[in-house]
Amino acid sequence: MTYEDWFRKDRLPHIYCAGCGNGTIINCTLAAIDQMNWNKDETVFISGIGCSSRAPGYIVTDSLHTTHGRALAFATGVKLANPKLNVVIFTGDGDLAAIGGNHFIHACRRNIDITVICMNNQIYGMTGGQGSPTTPKGCFSTTTPYGSAESPFDLCELAIAAGANYVARWTSYHVKELEKAVKVGLETPGFSFIEAMTQCPTNFGRRNKFKEVLDQVEALKTHALLKAKRDRMIEQGENIPDDFFIIGELIRRNRPAMGVKT
Amino acid sequence: MKLVIDETRCKGCNLCTKICPYKIFKEGKKPNLRGIVVPELDRPERCANCRLQRLYGRTLCGVCQLTCPDQAIHWEEEQPYEPKKVAIEY
Ligand SMILES: Cc1ncc(C[n+]2csc(CCOP(=O)(O)OP(=O)(O)O)c2C)c(N)n1
Ligand code: SF4
Ligand code: SF4
Numbered sequence: 152m153t154y155e156d157w158f159r160k161d162r163l164p165h166i167y168c169a170g171c172g173n174g175t176i177i178n179c180t181l182a183a184i185d186q187m188n189w190n191k192d193e194t195v196f197i198s199g200i201g202c203s204s205r206a207p208g209y210i211v212t213d214s215l216h217t218t219h220g221r222a223l224a225f226a227t228g229v230k231l232a233n234p235k236l237n238v239v240i241f242t243g244d245g246d247l248a249a250i251g252g253n254h255f256i257h258a259c260r261r262n263i264d265i266t267v268i269c270m271n272n273q274i275y276g277m278t279g280g281q282g283s284p285t286t287p288k289g290c291f292s293t294t295t296p297y298g299s300a301e302s303p304f305d306l307c308e309l310a311i312a313a314g315a316n317y318v319a320r321w322t323s324y325h326v327k328e329l330e331k332a333v334k335v336g337l338e339t340p341g342f343s344f345i346e347a348m349t350q351c352p353t354n355f356g357r358r359n360k361f362k363e364v365l366d367q368v369e370a371l372k373t374h375a376l377l378k379a380k381r382d383r384m385i386e387q388g389e390n391i392p393d394d395f396f397i398i399g400e401l402i403r404r405n406r407p408a409m410g411v412k413t
Numbered sequence: 414m415k416l417v418i419d420e421t422r423c424k425g426c427n428l429c430t431k432i433c434p435y436k437i438f439k440e441g442k443k444p445n446l447r448g449i450v451v452p453e454l455d456r457p458e459r460c461a462n463c464r465l466q467r468l469y470g471r472t473l474c475g476v477c478q479l480t481c482p483d484q485a486i487h488w489e490e491e492q493p494y495e496p497k498k499v500a501i502e503y
Contacts, residue, residue, distance in 0.1 A: 155484070155487070158484060163422060163483075163484055164421070164422045164424065164483050164484075164485075165483070167482060167483075168424075169424035169425055169426045169483075170424070170426030170427075170428060170482065171482055172482060173482065174481070174482025174483055174484065175428075175479065175480050175481070175482045178478070178479045178480075178481070178482075178484065179479055182479060323480075324432075326476055326479040326480050327476065327479070330479065352426075363427075364426045364427065364428060365427065365428065365430075365431050368428065368431065369431075
């Protein structure tokens with residue numbers, strides 16, 4: 152069996168734009184899930200609204216495509232009603248951090264045994280490129296035509312502070328690492344949060360001087376800083392540029408969790 | 414096994430041309446029937462996964478398949494007596 156068996160082949164090719172990183176993240180997630188020997192009937196994918204949130208529609212298992220920002224609320228219900236189910240959530244940065252921000256921190260606080268994969272493209276892709284809570288300072292979107300002046304959210308820091316048991320961040324370039332991180336997340340009891348930085352050539356790349364898909368992937372690759380390297384840089388008193396983000400496993404711990412399979 | 418790009422799925426984003434360690438994917442030149450410029454394969458026999466996945470019983474590398482956002486890259490069984498080139502890298 153390979154992870155390709157988890158796709159609804161009759162629904163492919165999907166609607167994502169050419170070069171959109173969401174497809175890569177789905178591949179990595181399904182490759183990790185395929186190694187878990189999970190029964191398809193006992194696995195549920197849940198999402199809100201957005202390009203990223205369309206992912207469960209391309210997967211053979213049962214799924215819930217819910218209202219904008221509410222994926223975690225529905226997932227909490229599913230998991231607590233039937234802890235036997237394996238619950239995986241696909242979400243976007245707008246879906247999770249803007250309209251769904253409150254559900255996010257409380258799902259982390261409760262430490263419910265679910266795995267959340269956030270495809271962070273730093274913009275609202277589906278609705279035409281409005282700025283999201285993770286749009287970096289100085290980046291352009293339709294709602295920040297002179298460059299965003301706000302400080303963005305660091306979703307991983309937020310999840311750690313709110314109490315998630317496992318938090319990791321990778322990019323759509325680091326496919327093997329992302330696959331491994333998702334697998335560890337699936338195995339860890341409690342709330343697992345994996346942030347996958349990804350490219351949105353249509354709405355983010357086009358407005359931010361990335362002419363080609365490859366340019367934005369290259370930028371993701373060069374601005375990613377391994378956690379170990381970051382720690383070393385801090386030790387040596389080196390300055391970490393503002394536009395860098397940290398990748399790697401950021402926390403793994405064992406806080407009391409809810410809804411764990413017994 | 415041989416490497417195949419599914420032309421009905423590829424959207425021509427060229428991500429595969431960036432990530433293969435052997436640079437097996439090259440930007441295509443001509444649009445196909447759907448108007449998409451599908452990448453070309455440059456001596457795919459060099460791919461470790463083509464040669465060795467049977468022997469090892471698992472996927473080796475496979476980075477292109479994971480990266481392809483449109484699930485267009487996969488490996489197929491060769492037909493009997495299909496002409497095969499052996500490429501040696503110096
Ligand atoms: C209650 C509600 N408010 C607003 C919208 C409009 N809306 C649809 S998708 C979206 C943004 C999605 O952004 P994100 O979660 O980052 O996903 P992406 O498309 O970038 O993958 C918005 C605001 C909606 N569908 N429902
Ligand atoms: S708008 Fe952006 S996120 Fe949505 S499918 Fe296109 S590239 Fe992907
Ligand atoms: S499996 Fe690896 S070596 Fe083979 S074509 Fe894909 S990226 Fe290249």
